[in-house]
Amino acid sequence: MFGYFSIKNNLYPITFGFCLLFVACISEPAPKMDWPNDLGEQIRLERQRRAWSQEELAEGLGISLESLRLIEAGRATPIYEKLDEIEAFLGIKIDKSQLDSLATF
Template sequence: MFFGEKIKREREKRGWSQEDLAEKIYVSRQSISKWETGKNYPSIEVIINLSDLFDITIDELLRSDDELKEQVIQDSKQKLGWKSYIMFGLGILIGILIVSTIRHGGINWISIGRATGVTTLLFLTYFLLRKGIRRVEQKG
């Protein structure tokens, strides 16, 4: 049984409409409809909420739906990449701030501006590359 069928079965077992379920997990009724028809999938956070709400394991929700499992894996990879770049950028800025303060006895705003510019370029490069990779994956 696929994810959408499981959601619908669990919802109907409780006598809830799509609107009822949507209100309980703070999404739109249209989202519920798209999940049940297989047109879209929820985020991992919503899957966890559904698991708790229906009192079934996440494994039971995901196990037989290969497409959903792949989507969850891809979402988690993207989020990890984003967090890594944020930490990297903050590390650069903090490092420049510390070195600047020690070296000049105060904040060197030019160095901080340069670090901010480099960090911004790294972020933009990352996102443009990710977008290009996703387009290639979708075509292939």
């Protein structure tokens, strides 16, 4: 009755592999990165590591203080070109793969 799953006829490894594949397919997907919030936190942490005020960083980036506050809070996303400037100014790497149409200014 259970001969198909015996090691003797070598179908057990195939069946076991199929079960693992099935479990992998029905498991929950990895949580999506909350891109604007993660970006803002990354910028805020780097600013704090350098002991800069928001005013100093905003001036260095050439953006308004309010814009920087919105970015750090995750409520705004800078345009792609500004992300390049932020990377260069802070010396950090920003994952732009999830940018899509999130840019707000």
